[in-house]
Amino acid sequence: MQLAEKITGNVARSVNPHGLEQMMSQQIATVRSRGTYAGAKCALILGGSASYGLGSRLTAAFGQGATTISVGYARPPQADFLGAAGWWNQVYFKRAAEKAGLVAQNFNANAFLSSTKQLVIDYVRQELTEPIDLLVYSIAAPKRVNPNNADETWRSVIKPIGHSVTDFSLNLEQERLVEQTVAPASAAEIAATTHVMGGEDWELWVHTLRDAGVLAPNCKTILFSYEGPTATAAIYHDGTLGRAKRAAEASARRLQQLLAPTGGEALISVNRSAVTKASAVIPGFSRYVMALLQAEQASGTHETTVAHQDRLFREMVYGDQRQMDDEGRLRPDALELSTTMQAAVAQILPELTPARFTTAMPGYQAYRQAFRQLSGFAVPGVPAEFDWDELSDNYD
Incomplete structure (x- = not known):
């Protein structure tokens, strides 16, 4: 059967599992090419099916040799639906990890629920010999039910x-x-976004796992934030998402006080701009990223998501090359926000208007390919055909 790619607005409506399998192999090769390094023994990745969460899991497994547990919900295949990209990413990661002799567990579940937290606790207690010594929080979600009031959804x-x-x-x-x-957002919308995208659930995870005795005393935990340039500040840094990130940073300070006495650590990493399914709908963001990708192409300095995460963990989280700002946040985004790179981006942005835009622009071509590859399309050498029976053999 033929795979038909479909994009509605900025939302991908189809998937090519063969392309996702190839992309997984390429990302694993990126980590392996850099060798191994000392890190976690058991990593829990909340939001490990895509983007920075997946990149974190890849470097934990194939760089550090860690057991990895991933929690995140993605729609599985059904009779008339091939499944979401995140579901296939989980399947192909687990297959590759187990082939390499590593333990990998996937929980396709809502990370916000207390029942999901209990699933992880039970798994660690019953199936593993090591407690969790790395907890990555990389959840990007549209809504969250109030854990204290099931009738309220933020x-x-x-x-x-x-x-x-x-x-x-x-x-x-x-x-x-x-x-x-x-x-502009209303006060209620600001509060709701902070409940969903801030650090409340991150704190709940840490406290719940610690109270259950499945968190190592020296556990490191990290949440990913974003600053970005002046070009995106109004809608991001100074908007509802930025407000949520400030709340997450306050959570990090509280968690640091909790974990530090036993040798643990709570970190915030300000990551680079990336093409993701979530960021594609942020007004103005895609325009900036197109300019950034074009400038990086010209200078030969582009860094993929998995390469970015591997550098973050290899050099900063577990290495001795930490770049930190005055707020104590790790800053792997320093390459993007350098004066030289931002000057190059500023020269390109005036070309990115409706009147002057063309699909031949290198930044657009790079952006579109990266977006399509998130769903397994535009992967060189991968056919746009599938055999349902063959794909069903991949199901867990």
């Missing part, structure tokens, strides 16, 4: 605070830039 929004913002965004379906105005 929904996150991507909005500015205090004023409207107008910017150009990429419409991948129509392959054109469109002007978009986003109204």
Whole structure:
């Protein structure tokens, strides 16, 4: 059967499992090419099916040799649906890890639920001999049920605070830039976004695992944040998502006080801009990333998500080359935000307007390919065909 790629607006509606399998092999090869390093023995990755969570799991397993547990929900295959990309990423990761003699466990579940936390606790107690000594929090979700009131659901929004913002965004379906105005968030929306995207659930995970006795005394835990340049500040850093990240940083300080006495550590890493399914819908963000990718292509300095995460853990989390800011946050994004790179980006941005935009622009080509590869398309040498019976052999 033929695989048909479908993008609606900026949302991918289809998947090529063969392409995802090839992308997984390439990412594993990136980590392995850099050799092994001392790190975790048992890593729990919350949000390990894609992007920075998947990159963290890859370097933990194939760089550190760790047992890895991943929690995150992605729709599995059904009779008329091939499944979400994240589901296949989990399947192909587990297969590759076990082939390499590593332990890998996937929980396709809602990370916010207390029942999911108990699943992890039971698994560590019953199946493993080592406690969790690395906890990565990389959850990007649209909503979260209040753990103290099941009738209340918080929904996150991507909005500015205090004023409207107008910017150009990429419409991948129509392959054109469109002007978009986003109204400011209400106080309720700001609070809800903080509940979903802040550090509340991160703290719950750490406390729950620690109280259950499955967290190593010297456990490191890390949450990923984002600062970005002036070009994205109004909608991100100064908006609802930025407010949530400030709350997460406060959570890190509280967790540091909890873990430090036994040799543990709570970290925030400010990561580079990346093409992800979640970031594709942030107004103005795709325009900036296209300019960044074009500037990085010209200078030969582009860093993939897995390479970024491998450098973060290899050099900063477990290495002696930490780059930290005045707030004590790790800054692997320093390469992107350097004066030289931002000057190059600033020269390209004026070209990225609806009137001047063309699909031949190198930044657009790089962005579109990266976005398509998140679903397994545009992977060189991978056919757009599948055999349902053959794919079903991959099911756990």
